[in-house]
Amino acid sequence: MSTPNGFPQHSRVCLTRSMEGGAVQDLQAKxxxxxxxxxxxxxGAPPKIGTxxxxxxxxxxxxxxxxxxxxxxxxxxxxxxxLERAASLDEKSWRKWRRFRTSQESLTDPNETxxxxxxxxxxxxxxxxxxxxxxxxxxxxxxxxxxxxDALEGSPGGKSRGGASxxxxxxxxxxxxxxxxxRGKGFAGGKPRLxxxxxxxxxxxxxxNVASHSLRTANRIDSDCLDYRHYSQHKFxxxxxxxxxxxxxxxxTVCDSYSTDSMKxxxxxxTPIRAKDVRSRSYLEGSLLASGALLGAEELSRxxxxxNIGIFVATWNMQxxxxxxxxxxxxxxxxxxxxxQDMYVIGVQEGCPDRREWEIRLQETLGPHYVLLHSAAHxxxxxxxxxxxxxxxxxxxxxxxxxxxxxxxQIKTKGALGICFTFFGTSFLFITSHFTSGDSKVNERKLDxxxxxxxxxxxxxxxxxxxxxxxxxxxxxRFDEVFWFGDFNFRLNKDRExxxxxxxxxxxxxxxxLLVYDQLTSEMSRGSIFKGFQEADIHFRPSxxxxxxxxxxxxxxxxxxxxxxxxxxxxxxxxxxxxxxxxSSCPVIKTSDHRPVFALFRVKVRPxxxxxxLAAGQxxxxxxxxxxxxxxxxxxxxxxxxxxxxxxxxxxIS
Numbered sequence: 001m002s003t004p005n006g007f008p009q010h011s012r013v014c015l016t017r018s019m020e021g022g023a024v025q026d027l028q029a030k031x032x033x034x035x036x037x038x039x040x041x042x043x044g045a046p047p048k049i050g051t052x053x054x055x056x057x058x059x060x061x062x063x064x065x066x067x068x069x070x071x072x073x074x075x076x077x078x079x080x081x082x083l084e085r086a087a088s089l090d091e092k093s094w095r096k097w098r099r100f101r102t103s104q105e106s107l108t109d110p111n112e113t114x115x116x117x118x119x120x121x122x123x124x125x126x127x128x129x130x131x132x133x134x135x136x137x138x139x140x141x142x143x144x145x146x147x148x149x150d151a152l153e154g155s156p157g158g159k160s161r162g163g164a165s166x167x168x169x170x171x172x173x174x175x176x177x178x179x180x181x182x183r184g185k186g187f188a189g190g191k192p193r194l195x196x197x198x199x200x201x202x203x204x205x206x207x208x209n210v211a212s213h214s215l216r217t218a219n220r221i222d223s224d225c226l227d228y229r230h231y232s233q234h235k236f237x238x239x240x241x242x243x244x245x246x247x248x249x250x251x252x253t254v255c256d257s258y259s260t261d262s263m264k265x266x267x268x269x270x271t272p273i274r275a276k277d278v279r280s281r282s283y284l285e286g287s288l289l290a291s292g293a294l295l296g297a298e299e300l301s302r303x304x305x306x307x308n309i310g311i312f313v314a315t316w317n318m319q320x321x322x323x324x325x326x327x328x329x330x331x332x333x334x335x336x337x338x339x340x341q342d343m344y345v346i347g348v349q350e351g352c353p354d355r356r357e358w359e360i361r362l363q364e365t366l367g368p369h370y371v372l373l374h375s376a377a378h379x380x381x382x383x384x385x386x387x388x389x390x391x392x393x394x395x396x397x398x399x400x401x402x403x404x405x406x407x408x409x410q411i412k413t414k415g416a417l418g419i420c421f422t423f424f425g426t427s428f429l430f431i432t433s434h435f436t437s438g439d440s441k442v443n444e445r446k447l448d449x450x451x452x453x454x455x456x457x458x459x460x461x462x463x464x465x466x467x468x469x470x471x472x473x474x475x476x477x478r479f480d481e482v483f484w485f486g487d488f489n490f491r492l493n494k495d496r497e498x499x500x501x502x503x504x505x506x507x508x509x510x511x512x513x514l515l516v517y518d519q520l521t522s523e524m525s526r527g528s529i530f531k532g533f534q535e536a537d538i539h540f541r542p543s544x545x546x547x548x549x550x551x552x553x554x555x556x557x558x559x560x561x562x563x564x565x566x567x568x569x570x571x572x573x574x575x576x577x578x579x580x581x582x583x584s585s586c587p588v589i590k591t592s593d594h595r596p597v598f599a600l601f602r603v604k605v606r607p608x609x610x611x612x613x614l615a616a617g618q619x620x621x622x623x624x625x626x627x628x629x630x631x632x633x634x635x636x637x638x639x640x641x642x643x644x645x646x647x648x649x650x651x652x653i654s
Contacts, residue, residue, distance in 0.1 A: 295608035310341035314598035315485040347432025348382040363627025371619035374398035379412025396422040416452040425608025429479035433486040490520035491563040536580035
């Protein structure tokens with residue numbers, strides 16, 4: 001007789017009896033296994049979780065092996081290697097954290113003399129009971145990380161069936177516990193240690209001398225105000241700046257957030273002022289060393305630590321052309337010096353009919369960093385003085401005067417125009433002139449010079465900084481620093497053919513053979529003109545006379561000889577106060593028969609007294625707004641043109 005499964009009935013009875021007998025043998029085998037484990041535990045070799053089944057079978061009786069062979073046909077879920085891999089990674093992280101915590105406790109506790117293993121045991125948390133939340137992390141239920149081997153084994157079947165799941169649970173518990181430690185939480189008895197690796201205070205500020213010359217007025221911080229930022233941050237709870245971090249980091253000034261913050265004061269880049277300093281300020285004291293004096297040594301050292309300013313002086317005979325150059329960047333902002341200057345003084349002879357348009361173009365080119373301190377005109381002689389907008393408070397009232405050298409002419413094309421003012425404690429005089437023209441009229445030009453120094457009535461209200469060294473017959477002796485520039489009309493005493501041959505033989509920078517025939521150089525060496533003045537070395541080609549719009553010299557029937565008619569000379573009351581940095585021309589501007597000539601100077605400035613008439617920040621506000629508005633409009637038009645060029649498509653005919 002057979003069963004529905006196809007086995008004979010007597011075979012089924014035998015199999016049942018054998019299984020009942022196997023169950024009895026299983027109970028005996030469990031008792032024998034526990035006794036073997038106790039003996040093995042006494043020898044100091046506890047069984048491992050990952051012990052192979054083949055080694056376990058060696059410890060069992062032969063009958064149990066036979067029964068397990070029968071049970072091996074029962075299907076079981078495969079082991080999950082991913083969970084074992086995750087558990088091994090978490091265990092490694094746990095061991096690293098335990099070593100780090102042990103080393104921290106050994107460093108922070110000077111009285112601890114135990115070994116690293118002892119420290120680890122002391123720092124280890126006590127194993128909580130199953131199903132009980134840890135006091136350090138009550139949001140999650142955790143099991144012990146050091147469970148006994150018996151709990152892991154349970155039964156021979158538990159080894160194979162529940163080992164992987166139990167290991168996965170413990171892996172997730174270890175991972176959650178380690179995450180809690182990273183968030184500043186730990187087990188009972190543990191102290192958060194990871195927070196100590198963060199700096200307790202901001203990094204020290206960067207050195208104060210990293211700023212460029214053009215930024216030194218903004219980044220200067222007094223020594224007694226270095227701790228002002230930390231005090232104000234603690235007091236007011238906020239830190240802001242007038243200059244964004246992106247602008248500071250985009251220009252290459254700083255490269256990290258700590259350096260960026262150290263360059264800022266509490267509210268701006270300006271130097272902080274204490275309330276007690278404001279209370280003690282007393283203007284119009286007339287003392288060079290007065291505490292808080294506007295023009296005193298303290299204020300001068302704050303803005304100019306080396307007490308030197310940069311001055312740009314230029315002259316250009318525009319030939320009365322209505323058309324202005326499209327771009328003045330190459331003229332006013334040459335690429336050779338890395339930084340713009342603190343002051344720009346531009347003199348024009350035979351200026352364009354629309355003087356206001358010329359000044360707007362200058363303001364548009366220099367941009368919002370500069371303001372027009374003063375401008376004056378004498379016929380077609382123009383002069384404009386631009387200064388950095390943060391320096392206008394240190395200027396006195398601006399005065400000007402004119403001299404006409406050709407009285408019979410209704411249009412004042414020849415003469416001189418002078419502008420003077422005091423900056424801190426140094427007085428400046430700028431003169432632009434247009435002397436008599438003609439190759440052979442050297443004496444007439446010397447007369448123009450003598451008339452100018454005698455008839456130019458300056459200064460008027462601003463006091464002389466050193467009256468003991470002044471002369472009533474020479475206006476240039478009544479100022480500390482004098483710059484005289486213009487179309488002096490001195491020529492080369494040589495025929496056109498010889499000059500052309502020299503220009504062809506020598507490169508642009510070697511013009512020493514031409515200067516041998518220069519009239520002005522010869523007269524200055526004799527002392528008949530520009531007494532006490534100097535001129536920087538010339539390394540550019542003659543600035544006169546060109547064909548308009550071309551680089552060739554005069555090709556008309558007159559065939560005028562190329563000459564250095566446009567010059568810049570200077571003098572100082574004190575030796576080496578003025579240092580010439582660059583002296584050159586601008587060959588890219590070709591709207592006139594003259595090329596613009598400019599010079600860059602470094603000028604020493606001295607502290608002054610507050611008892612002089614101050615300009616009090618006066619400048620041409622209307623010109624400033626027009627120039628900036630036009631600058632923005634032109635930039636937007638330029639971007640729109642570039643956008644149109646990119647979006648335009650080229651049609652092809654196939």
